[in-house]
Amino acid sequence: MATAPEHLHTYRMPDERGHFGPYGGIFVAETLMYPLEELKAAYETYLKDPDFLAELDRDLSDYVGRPSPLYYAERWSRELGGAQIYLKREDLNHTGAHKVNNTIGQALLARRMGKRRVIAETGAGQHGVATATVAARLGLECVVYMGEVDVERQKLNVYRMSLLGAEVRPVSSGSRTLKDALNEALRDWVTNVDDTFYIIGTVAGPHPYPAMVRDFQAVIGREAKRQILEKAGRLPDALVACVGGGSNAIGLFYPFIEDDGVALYGVEAAGLGLETGRHSAPLCAGRPGVLHGNRTYLMEDDDGQIIETHSISAGLDYPGVGPEHAWLKDSGRATYVSVTDDEALEAFHSLTRIEGIMPALESSHALAYAMKLAPQMDKEQIMIVNVSGRGDKDIHTVAEREGLKL
Amino acid sequence: MSRIQARFDRLRAQGRKALIPFITAGDPEPGLTVPLLHEMVAAGADILELGVPFSDPMADGPVIQRASERALRHRTSLRQVLDMVAEFRRRDGETPIVLMGYLNPIERLGYGEFVSRAKAAGVDGVLTVDLPVEEARDALLPSLYEAGIDPIFLLAPTSPPRRIEQADAAGRGYLYYVSLKGVTGAGHLDLEDVARKVAAIKALAKLPVGVGFGVKDAATAARMARLADAVVVGSALVAKVEENLEAPARIGPEITALLVAMRRAMDAEVAPA
Ligand SMILES: Cc1ncc(COP(=O)(O)O)c(C=O)c1O
Numbered sequence: 001m002a003t004a005p006e007h008l009h010t011y012r013m014p015d016e017r018g019h020f021g022p023y024g025g026i027f028v029a030e031t032l033m034y035p036l037e038e039l040k041a042a043y044e045t046y047l048k049d050p051d052f053l054a055e056l057d058r059d060l061s062d063y064v065g066r067p068s069p070l071y072y073a074e075r076w077s078r079e080l081g082g083a084q085i086y087l088k089r090e091d092l093n094h095t096g097a098h099k100v101n102n103t104i105g106q107a108l109l110a111r112r113m114g115k116r117r118v119i120a121e122t123g124a125g126q127h128g129v130a131t132a133t134v135a136a137r138l139g140l141e142c143v144v145y146m147g148e149v150d151v152e153r154q155k156l157n158v159y160r161m162s163l164l165g166a167e168v169r170p171v172s173s174g175s176r177t178l179k180d181a182l183n184e185a186l187r188d189w190v191t192n193v194d195d196t197f198y199i200i201g202t203v204a205g206p207h208p209y210p211a212m213v214r215d216f217q218a219v220i221g222r223e224a225k226r227q228i229l230e231k232a233g234r235l236p237d238a239l240v241a242c243v244g245g246g247s248n249a250i251g252l253f254y255p256f257i258e259d260d261g262v263a264l265y266g267v268e269a270a271g272l273g274l275e276t277g278r279h280s281a282p283l284c285a286g287r288p289g290v291l292h293g294n295r296t297y298l299m300e301d302d303d304g305q306i307i308e309t310h311s312i313s314a315g316l317d318y319p320g321v322g323p324e325h326a327w328l329k330d331s332g333r334a335t336y337v338s339v340t341d342d343e344a345l346e347a348f349h350s351l352t353r354i355e356g357i358m359p360a361l362e363s364s365h366a367l368a369y370a371m372k373l374a375p376q377m378d379k380e381q382i383m384i385v386n387v388s389g390r391g392d393k394d395i396h397t398v399a400e401r402e403g404l405k406l
Numbered sequence: 407m408s409r410i411q412a413r414f415d416r417l418r419a420q421g422r423k424a425l426i427p428f429i430t431a432g433d434p435e436p437g438l439t440v441p442l443l444h445e446m447v448a449a450g451a452d453i454l455e456l457g458v459p460f461s462d463p464m465a466d467g468p469v470i471q472r473a474s475e476r477a478l479r480h481r482t483s484l485r486q487v488l489d490m491v492a493e494f495r496r497r498d499g500e501t502p503i504v505l506m507g508y509l510n511p512i513e514r515l516g517y518g519e520f521v522s523r524a525k526a527a528g529v530d531g532v533l534t535v536d537l538p539v540e541e542a543r544d545a546l547l548p549s550l551y552e553a554g555i556d557p558i559f560l561l562a563p564t565s566p567p568r569r570i571e572q573a574d575a576a577g578r579g580y581l582y583y584v585s586l587k588g589v590t591g592a593g594h595l596d597l598e599d600v601a602r603k604v605a606a607i608k609a610l611a612k613l614p615v616g617v618g619f620g621v622k623d624a625a626t627a628a629r630m631a632r633l634a635d636a637v638v639v640g641s642a643l644v645a646k647v648e649e650n651l652e653a654p655a656r657i658g659p660e661i662t663a664l665l666v667a668m669r670r671a672m673d674a675e676v677a678p679a
Contacts (some may be wrong), residue, residue: 013533017540027509027536029465031587033569173471174461186464191588193564290509290536291462302513303483305461 011257011325018207018294019231020161020332023323026206028293032186040208042113047215052112053057058283060219063137064094066101067186070227070384076354083237083377085370086384088224091359097389098220098248099130103218104201107134117196121185123150123155123178123244124225124362125316126202130168143167145184147177150314157393159402175308178318182292202245203322207294209320217251224384225255232382238263238373241386242365243283243296243336244315246322253334263335266325267369269311270338280309282321283329283336296323312341312397314362316391339368345401347371348391360389361397409502409530410579411555413452414614414635423631424580425669426616428506428640430457430473431490431517432482434651440493442658449662455533455638458487458507458641465525465592469641472586472648484511484520488527504531504558504579512546515522521549531579533558539569539576552675557601563587563603574611580636581611583594584619591641595620597629613619624664624671628668631672641670 018024025037029114046052054172060066077085091099104122110118118140122128128144135142144161148170149159153279161168174180175192182205189198203210203217228236239256241249243266256262271279279285282297289298291306311317328334339347342360347368352358359367363386370385377383399406409414417424427446431439443454459477463470476579486509491503503549505524512520512534525534532555537546539559550557556579563586573581586592587598602615607615617630618638646660 025541025542026538028538029535029562029584030560030569030573031465031564031584033538033562034564034566173468174475183462187467187589190465191592193587203635206579267469289513292464293536295513298510298511300514302514303481303485304511305478306510307461 002068013327014207014211015176018211020324020327023296024207024210024294024328026294027290028206028295029190031190032206033192036206036208042109043208043212046061046109046112046318052108056105059108060101064100065092068092070224070231072231073355077352077374078353080371080374082379083381083383084379085374086176086228086231086236086382087357088220088384090220090248090385091357091363091387091390092383095130095133095365096392097130097203097360098217098251098343100133101219101251101328102201102213102216102247103127103130103134105349106197106281107108107138107140110140110199113140113197115195115197116256118199119143119145119185119188119196120199120201121145121181121315122160122201123181124313124393125154125161126315126393127167128159129157129164130347132161132164132197134168136164140304143188144168145171145181145188147171147175147181149176150177150178150181154314154347154393180305185225186239186321193226196320198314202247203324204245204292204294204296204320206215207227210324213247214324217247218388220248220251221253221255224252228382228384234382235262236382237261237377238265238383240265240366240370240373240383242267242316242322242362242388244318244362245320248386250322250324251388252336257333261286263326264333265369266334266336267365269313269316269338269365270373271310273340274338278310278319279338280311280316281338282319283325284338288326291320294323296320296326299300313394315360315362316365321333321385337369339365343368344399348398357387358391359387360391361394363388408554408556408579409500410453413502417452421676423634423672424452424616424636425627425665425672426453426455426636427451427640427665428455428457428638429643429647430459430470430477431487432459432477432480433473433644433647434476434480434654436480436486436490438654438657439490442661443494445658446665449665451501451665452609452678453502455502455504455506455640456487458484458505458511460508463508465589467589467641468645469591469648473644474521475504484515486523488529491529492527498594501529502530505529506533507535509534509537513602517546517549521553521555524555525553526612529555531556531558533560533582534574535560539572541562542576543621558582559609560584563599568605570610574613577613579615580614581607582638583607583617583634585617586620588619590619592620600630601633624633624667627668628671628675631676637668637672
């Protein structure tokens with residue numbers, strides 16, 4: 001299993017200006033520089049403020065339902081014939097995914113900063129729903145940007161958001177998917193900086209977002225560490241999580257980064273196959289560049305234009321990835337792999353049939369890699385897989401694949 | 407002395423303000439860009455801003471977004487834009503040209519490669535929307551200084567004095583004040599606000615100050631000319647391109663008409679009595 005290089009033993013990333021080695025940073029238009037400074041100051045203050053942290057903890061427990069269980073998937077482990085597999089059940093959170101850990105945190109921050117309006121971008125709609133949910137609860141005005149293509153393929157979540165009182169604005173520019181929704185949210189923020197808080201849904205964007213979202217999601221890894229020590233009496237040998245922007249993965253990995261014996265696997269969407277070019281796997285098949293406020297691995301053409309991505313799961317359909325993952329890749333601390341649409345579907349069915357747990361298609365990518373990795377490990381070894389969300393939102397996609405119309 | 411500085415010196419001596427038009431390279435198609443640049447000079451432009459199309463123009467409103475999309479349908483690349491500048495320079499060795507765009511196409515080409523090609527093509531300034539001074543220092547700035555190309559920085563209504571001083575120290579040529587909180591082409595310009603902020607910037611900065619975003623007509627251009635050293639007009643010109651996609655021959659004359667009107671209004675407003 002991978003060992004951490006010496007410098008990771010006191011892992012303290014990012015630096016003051018948001019750099020993870022050559023990645024991260026702040027690459028935005030001038031208008032946003034000052035609001036980002038304000039946000040950074042607020043985030044640094046409140047993440048040390050006992051009052052704020054108590055409020056956050058209370059919400060995570062009473063509203064989200066944390067801690068989420070760490071479930072020993074005994075039958076599935078036996079079936080795969082290798083490592084003992086534990087599932088971190090983020091699918092059991094209120095709203096059905098890990099996204100709410102972050103939206104609760106950012107919305108509480110927005111309220112402390114006196115902002116009355118929140119905006120968000122969304123792809124699959126999970127982050128949009130999680131934002132609309134906390135906005136409803138805190139009485140904040142909420143606008144969610146969503147690419148026209150995604151509005152079409154995620155109708156259910158669009159309706160959920162409107163029931164929650166959010167306004168969903170379809171985005172018709174560019175490729176009309178998640179990256180364009182992010183552009184449009186940034187344009188809204190530039191226009192309404194005075195009263196608006198932009199709740200980014202993953203560990204991307206300009207500093208302090210990648211660090212801040214990681215810190216809100218790190219509750220996943222902190223709980224998992226405590227739970228596995230209770231259940232198995234030792235640390236796991238491997239962690240596996242899917243990587244879209246990378247928030248559920250970093251949330252699980254972060255508290256284990258200095259634990260040398262724990263291998264970290266991030267799973268990207270290989271779509272129709274890396275060789276076809278129709279995928280969403282910038283870490284596995286992209287190059288470093290600058291998009292959406294940070295330097296990271298991207299999917300781009302030879303002229304530096306961002307190219308369209310493909311994945312069966314809308315939540316992984318993004319041409320960039322959080323800068324901390326770029327750094328963890330280059331440093332060798334984490335390993336990034338990819339699985340195809342078909343492999344993810346197979347894992348979806350496998351977990352549903354064997355454990356009675358229906359995972360999101362995003363999470364199914366992590367599970368599909370676990371199906372490859374577990375048999376190569378000993379029965380005494382332990383693996384934790386992050387089930388980042390539940391699959392209810394995806395059953396139409398699955399049915400369509402089987403040629404069924406619901 | 408850079409061509410941009412020379413131009414501002416000359417205008418100051420004449421008691422005039424700079425008119426800086428912006429168009430997107432390759433819009434509506436690559437063959438029309440260089441002729442349009444020459445026409446804009448003939449119509450009274452002092453400095454030209456040429457937009458480099460990008461797939462994800464985060465700071466731009468719908469008009470310039472669509473211009474980028476049209477240009478990209480012809481696969482207009484940064485290399486091609488540099489070729490256009492070189493072609494323009496064959497007939498015009500005097501009018502400064504500033505490239506305006508986003509960082510990623512430059513990253514892809516490589517900073518060193520970009521700067522040497524830009525130098526060879528005759529580029530005078532580079533305005534990279536998503537590259538603030540802090541990040542530019544580590545990478546692009548040193549090579550731009552060395553090549554004698556002026557880095558142009560944006561200032562915004564939200565920029566505190568510290569950032570104004572920083573941009574003034576790191577920038578060359580001029581500072582570009584974004585006159586409103588919003589994207590290019592937005593419509594909610596508050597003249598009193600602009601006057602106050604431009605005065606505050608001019609009190610801190612030694613570089614000339616241009617004002618842009620939201621300048622749509624000759625009357626607004628004239629008022630801006632009173633406040634600042636330069637007036638930048640973009641979306642209003644790009645809209646002329648878009649309105650005439652079916653009849654591209656009309657694009658040049660319509661852009662010329664708007665610029666001539668702006669030029670006259672600006673000169674009349676600031677003419678020494
Ligand atoms: C259930 C689920 N998992 C994972 C993701 C991917 O995001 P991230 O990589 O930030 O965890 C999404 C995004 O929508 C999601 O809904």
